[in-house]
Amino acid sequence: GAGVSQSPSNKVTEKGKDVELRCDPISGHTALYWYRQSLGQGLEFLIYFQGNSAPDKSGLPSDRFSAERTGGSVSTLTIQRTQQEDSAVYLCASSLGQGGNEKLFFGSGTQLSVL
């Protein structure tokens, strides 16, 4: 596709359930980021993938959060035993390369609601 694709666009789950969020980056983009945005807040960095390098997981808020990127393309963010405070919009972004001078292309996000 032409842009970053995320699915589902909305996810409602019960507290304690596991959820998987998917991101399909722009073809050829080697860098992939996950951010979280709570209502009225800025973007909180979660995790970064670059090529075949080990991911930077420094932003993951707890060990209930994990992410993988298969084949250098599609990425899945998994949240285990969801809590109400996990409710937020989860945004995925990709960029052509790494470095602070690379612009990020974002998907429309997954709105996660934990009841």
Added chain:
Amino acid sequence: SQKIEQNSEALNIQEGKTATLTCNYTNYSPAYLQWYRQDPGRGPVFLLLIRENEKEKRKERLKVTFDTTLKQSLFHITASQPADSATYLCALNKDSSYKLIFGSGTRLLVRP
């Protein structure tokens, strides 16, 4: 502590006027600073990037300044239009790394 601060109050201006949004940061030494636009229900969209050795960058009706002494970037939209109404986010790379850190954004409302 490290902070990126954008005015949390919405900026409300009349169509045709110049909108000026501020991004202040502390305890960062970014090599680059970026500005993004975010519409409700959508992801941010890249607008402009400015390097630490650039004082000013322009693109059509947009202008960004970057003052590394004041640790501040200003984002201007001239001849503003109602279609410019959105939230504008600044972002900088942390310590010359790839990791982009975002401010919380300022909402701009342009009245017709």
